[in-house]
Amino acid sequence: MDPKVKRQVLRTYTYGLYVVMCQDGDEVNGFTANWLTQVSFDPPLVAVSVENETKSLPMIKNSRKFTINTLRSGQRDLAGHMGQSALKKPDKLNGISYTARPDGVIIFDEGLAWTACEAREFIPAGDSTLVVAEVVDAGMVADGPSLTMAEAGFRHAG
Amino acid sequence: MDPKVKRQVLRTYTYGLYVVMCQDGDEVNGFTANWLTQVSFDPPLVAVSVENETKSLPMIKNSRKFTINTLRSGQRDLAGHMGQSALKKPDKLNGISYTARPDGVIIFDEGLAWTACEAREFIPAGDSTLVVAEVVDAGMVADGPSLTMAEAGFRHAG
Numbered sequence: 571m572d573p574k575v576k577r578q579v580l581r582t583y584t585y586g587l588y589v590v591m592c593q594d595g596d597e598v599n600g601f602t603a604n605w606l607t608q609v610s611f612d613p614p615l616v617a618v619s620v621e622n623e624t625k626s627l628p629m630i631k632n633s634r635k636f637t638i639n640t641l642r643s644g645q646r647d648l649a650g651h652m653g654q655s656a657l658k659k660p661d662k663l664n665g666i667s668y669t670a671r672p673d674g675v676i677i678f679d680e681g682l683a684w685t686a687c688e689a690r691e692f693i694p695a696g697d698s699t700l701v702v703a704e705v706v707d708a709g710m711v712a713d714g715p716s717l718t719m720a721e722a723g724f725r726h727a728g
Numbered sequence: 729m730d731p732k733v734k735r736q737v738l739r740t741y742t743y744g745l746y747v748v749m750c751q752d753g754d755e756v757n758g759f760t761a762n763w764l765t766q767v768s769f770d771p772p773l774v775a776v777s778v779e780n781e782t783k784s785l786p787m788i789k790n791s792r793k794f795t796i797n798t799l800r801s802g803q804r805d806l807a808g809h810m811g812q813s814a815l816k817k818p819d820k821l822n823g824i825s826y827t828a829r830p831d832g833v834i835i836f837d838e839g840l841a842w843t844a845c846e847a848r849e850f851i852p853a854g855d856s857t858l859v860v861a862e863v864v865d866a867g868m869v870a871d872g873p874s875l876t877m878a879e880a881g882f883r884h885a886g
Contacts, residue, residue, distance in 0.1 A: 586742025607762075696768030
């Protein structure tokens, strides 16, 4: 398999851009994700790939909760900002407006919509862990189109 | 959780449209999929959600091989056609042009690109099964943009 062709092919896949927020104890973190999809209607399940070498993965393993915030069209810079590693840029949430509910759901005030998830399974998947989670609550924040990887010009695939 | 809001929120997620092809013995089948994503760079892994009540799932469980064919922009009708259940429309591959390689890779002649996958894990996920697979080969068929759910106006989410 030619690695260049493999990369080109895997970049034909279509993705949106989301900020996954999590809380473990008093600590809140979030990261930009594109490798996620719904996987079942009944019950409503989603799957999110989270890189192993992140601050958020152990937080989600511990709390078993996270919130997927769908970004709005036009929020490329926000996606890029939240995509920085919290291990390298621990203050990346400064200036970011979110609402942390007492039940651990963290809603991005500038998002398009939010999906509150409870993790059901953690499946090792190479350099990442695939988290299968049940949708337990959801809400719209705004109207309009979602931010896509195509709009952002990002290439986190291949 | 309000089911209507949940549906609206889950439809803010962005998807492409693909035809997953499989072969078990002499039998070939394929279906339209949108719930799929890459999940690891190293090794290159993808995850595909396949409905349990399908002809293809037991075929993939048996052969452990499938091919993801990324559709081209403009192929909405083809996506709709291949999205029909093979259990209800067993002749749906009539008139569809594909190349079945001796190694079980089935390349959609009208696709944009193809990803040959070997299944590694089958994870029960509600009404579906999440298949985690390694990318073992890949190729481009054409140039141009991919078909997206947004372009097709399909709503297989919620």
